[in-house]
Amino acid sequence: MNSFTHALAPVLMLCASQALAQTGCASGGARAPLALFERFTSADCEACWRDAATPAPGAGALVLDWIVPGRQEDEAPLSAAATRDALARLQALGRTAPAATDVHTAPVEHARGLRLRVGQGPAVNDYLGTTATFTAARGGTDWSFHLLLVEHIPAGTEGTPVARNVVRNMLQGIWDKRQALLLREHMRWTELRPMRIPEGAQPERLHTVGWVQDPQGRVVAAAQSLCR
Numbered sequence: 660m661n662s663f664t665h666a667l668a669p670v671l672m673l674c675a676s677q678a679l680a681q682t683g684c685a686s687g688g689a690r691a692p693l694a695l696f697e698r699f700t701s702a703d704c705e706a707c708w709r710d711a712a713t714p715a716p717g718a719g720a721l722v723l724d725w726i727v728p729g730r731q732e733d734e735a736p737l738s739a740a741a742t743r744d745a746l747a748r749l750q751a752l753g754r755t756a757p758a759a760t761d762v763h764t765a766p767v768e769h770a771r772g773l774r775l776r777v778g779q780g781p782a783v784n785d786y787l788g789t790t791a792t793f794t795a796a797r798g799g800t801d802w803s804f805h806l807l808l809v810e811h812i813p814a815g816t817e818g819t820p821v822a823r824n825v826v827r828n829m830l831q832g833i834w835d836k837r838q839a840l841l842l843r844e845h846m847r848w849t850e851l852r853p854m855r856i857p858e859g860a861q862p863e864r865l866h867t868v869g870w871v872q873d874p875q876g877r878v879v880a881a882a883q884s885l886c887r
Contacts, residue, residue: 703729
């Protein structure tokens, strides 16, 4: 985190906490996803973006669109939405960058006693305050988390015939037992982070998505914010 972002952090965290109470930009009330459905599209492949037959899941899945940097780099048709976070995600999955579109799916276990909530505050100076809170039974294990800033692109806009949820920014890390707040029967972890809004993204279309994995890589909880 640079000095400018560090200086902004307290303001953004306050905005995020206020938003949860005042604007309802949180996952509370939203149906928990049953699966992750991730589409990886090469920034070189404009035809993939315009494809009406783009792979889509059944009901209940959390859909994410990753735009992967292509061979054409800044000259690629979809370069404005490309992010190196997509490459990091592919690497974590043991996959290579696609020439067109690749799809990864994973069930969300929603293990008993585990609960994840995510939310966000209003945009401030090109940053958005984001939050994630996870609770688990005491005496458990360490967990890995992902917190994403996602832009919803409605079907029929910006050249896409299908609705998309384009990943604009990503935070990931480990929640270990030393960081937890110990409650009577549970452990709780909370992240309050400022996330940069990339140039070209529309703040009113942004929401937060998060999931948690156990040491075996299984997705045990997932959530996305619902802004009213």
